[in-house]
Amino acid sequence: MTKELFQPLSGNVMPRFGGPATFMRLPACGYEANLDAAFIGVPFDIGTSNRPGARLAPRQIRDESRMLRPYNMATRAAPFDALRVADVGDVPINTFNLLKSIDIIEAHYDRLLATGAIPLTMGGDHTIVLPILRALKRRHGPIGLVHVDAHADINDDMFGEKIAHGTPFRRAVEEGLLDCSRVVQIGLRGTGYAADDFDWPREQGFRVVQAEECWYKSLAPLMNEVADRVRGGPVYISFDIDGLDPAYAPGTGTVEIGGLTVPQGLEIIRGCRGLDIVGGDLVEVSPPYDTTGNTALLGANLLYEMLCVLPGVPTR
DSSP: OOOOOOOOOOTTTSOTTSSOSSGGGOOBOOTTSOOSEEEEEEOOOTTOSSSOOGGGHHHHHHHHGGGOOSSOTTTOBOGGGTOOEEEEEEOOOOTTOHHHHHHHHHHHHHHHHHTTOEEEEEESOGGGHHHHHHHHHHHHSSEEEEEEOSSOOOOSOBTTBSOSTTSHHHHHHHTTOEEEEEEEEEEEOSOOSSTTTTHHHHHTTOEEEEGGGGTTSOSHHHHHHHHHHHOSSEEEEEEEGGGBOTTTOOOBSSOOSSOBOHHHHHHHHHTTTTSEEEEEEEEOBOGGGOTTSHHHHHHHHHHHHHHHTSTTOOBO
8 A cells, every 4th residue: 555645734825824833834643653754852951051942942943844845956855755754743751850851752762763763853952862872772773873063972971960961972882872983973163171072982983073174165075984984884863053153053052163054064964865864863952042043944954954865765
């Protein structure tokens, strides 16, 4: 039986400011909907160390996604022509308990992944990638990673806590969730607590690309190298919006100057086409600091770009 494909609600049928409040105004479905890819929100910012507000991001990203249309005119990707895609809502985290929330997130991703859907996540702060990677590892084995961020997020602890938005990738290494030879971090920059802050991931086998290496250039050649490094197994894309310069994405919790440009962000995601992408996230948008909505709009576009590089997406 042919699988019914969903299309975003057209702006020529319903004005952009109307219609359902889902990602791209797609149908709202449950986990049992036989989806190929699912947009899912995790309204969580209990792990944030500076400016809060990322718990409000899934709703705002959905709102700004109303401007997106189904066909990618730059890459010719046509995801809705081949994949069954919908919005499966938000994970009901425990607002008052970080560790219980981690367990809730992990259980929800176990359920979603069991259906075969590829999750595309609207964060939330970066803490949420740890339970997502735990669930993905159970299904796929150790994961390769393309991680865009101003920060390495490999702290051993924060205020004595082992799980927060600055620790997930150290925990992921310790728990064997990552194939460390297939991990690339892009955009790291800023000041540090110690001179060797970016050395620990290199010692684990990560390829670390500091932001200064990206200035004044296209990242297409870099992404050819990245693709060669991470292919050969499942790959996850984790995109912290603060990887981009605050001139483009001011609405985030931990801003750092000298970041990537929007075209470079697009080049990174588009450079992942052809890889075995098993999921992606866009985290750390903070609507209270996003007075124009541009940061959430950018986040929505980057999630759409992730959809466009999933396996099985045709070009037209």
